[in-house]
Amino acid sequence: MNVLVIGNGGREHALAWKIRQSPRVERVFVAPGNAGTAQDAENVEISPTDFPKLIRFARQNHVGLTVVGPEAPLAAGIVDALQTEQLRAFGPTQSAAQLESSKAFCKNLLRHADVPSADYHVFRDAESAQRFVNERYPDKDQDVPLVVKADGLAAGKGVVVCSRREQVLEAVQRIVVDREFGDAGREIIFEERLNGEEVSVLAITDGRTIVTLTPTQDHKPAYDGDLGPNTGGMGAYCPAPLVDAATLSWIEEHILVPTVHAMKRSRHPFSGVLYAGLMITHQGPKVLEYNVRFGDPECQPLLMRLRTDLVDLLEATVDRRLDELPPLEWDPRPAVCVVMAADGYPGKYEIGKPIRGLAEAAALPDVKVFHAGTRLVDGQAQTNGGRVLGVTALGNSISAAKLQAYTAVKCIRWPGAWCRKDISDKALGRGKEEGGRESGEG
Ligand code: AMP
Ligand code: GLY
Secondary structure, three states: EEEEEEOOOHHHHHHHHHHHHHHHHHHOOEEEOOHHHHHHOOOOOOOOOOHHHHHHHHHOOOOEEEEEEOOOHHHHOOOHHHHHHHOEEEOOOOOOOHHOOOOHHHHHHHHHHHOOOOOEEEEHHHHHHHHHHHOOOOOOOOOEEEEEEOOOOOOOEEEEEEEEOOHHHHHHHHHHHHOHHHHHHEEEEEEEOOOOOOEEEEEOOOOEEEEEEOOOEEOOEEEEEHEEOOOOOOOOOOOOOOHHHHHHHHHHHHHHHHHHHHHHOOOOOOOOEEEEEEEEEOOOEEEEEEEEOOOOHHHHHHHHEOOOOOOHHHHHHHHHOHHOOOOOOEEEOOOEEEEEOOOOOOOOOOOOOOOEHHHHHOOOOOOOEEOOOOEEOOOOEEEOOOEEEEEEEEEOOOOHHHHHHHHHHOOOOOOOEEEEOOHHHHHHHOOOOOOHHHHOOO
16 A cells, blocks of 8 residues: 655654554555655655645555645645545545644634633623623732633644733734734634643544553653753653653543534544643643644654654554454663754744764664755755654663764754753653553553
8 A cells, every 4th residue: 555644844754754664554645745755755746735736646656645744734625625525534534634623623622522621711802802801800010820822733833822911902903903923813812821741642532432642741841850942842752751641531531522523513524633732730630722733742742652653653643443453562672852943943043054963873772863854965864844854763661762863963053053961851850761551651
């Protein structure tokens, strides 16, 4: 069988690399891919949102399965478009993808399904949002613990965590009045600000059966110690000891299962990756958001540890027979992924810098360098994005995996390359840093 992966980031490189290991797969195409997928698979110059071209390509190249990486084509209905043409696709339909593409849809569903999440209010105009703030927080100097969110997709940037009134009002101005995120700001959501530590729990579901993956932890702020602006994710590791086996069962029972049932009941049956962004609060885990795809960079350490044939898992999902799949097998060793970024990211950055030392890093044991923002120019990998590489390593403990990942990072260089130095440190000091069932192995 031939498989087509859609997207061009680190997540798609990891997907293509893992799919390629399946003995049942002949060719793996990535549209449009990067310098890493050019080596581990075959790149195809088609944009992820050019549906007619993707369909034509899948037909002509006997693609038996299309795997969609990013949210934009899912929200635009790529899975529906492929299915209409009798082409098999892994991922949710456009209506099910609303779980990520509309925060108001997600919050309403969670409320109806009684899934723990922050209290919220939805507004359609700036005046009613401003009135709410003034009535609810009349004292000018009081703490205003609200999170302001644009309803639609805003590449992770449409969320402002506030503590003062001016911050809330400024966010309303930017999102609703100035339309900084375009139509994503047609509706605005105020959420109660939750406190705690964040963790990502990803599950694969065919709408009936749920297969939960190992809990992972992302590092969204740009700089060490969780300081600086938010990014797409500067590194991730798994298993995350923050979620032990008992907590993971609780999350399945009270969060994942009711969500999948509610999607079915509301006629948006969900199939694909259900990614729960959770806050572990004093009152227990609460949903911050849902994504409808693999996390990037969470996907990289997850797939590094997965021993099960990924194609078996993806096909069983598409064919709605996940219940027949044997339990997933994992490498017992933890994995750590460190993102190397371009100077200036998450703000403005330059591209086109030649990357050196990739072969040296790749030669290290238990290391895989996943490419994100790269492209091949005359056989040489160059930077082509803000998050450039996801250097991923396995180790006998989280600290050993971390050490190996940073040893590989040291081999790689280009002008302005940088990374966080503390990826996975949150796991340390928790005592139970080994992999396995203790740490909520799914
Ligand atoms: P989201 O895209 O909704 O996950 O929000 C992005 C980031 O904003 C999350 O990873 C959290 O760090 C933060 N965040 C979102 N919602 C809340 C909330 N209700 N309370 C505290 N922080 C939040
Ligand atoms: N790493 C966060 C995300 O994929 O949304």
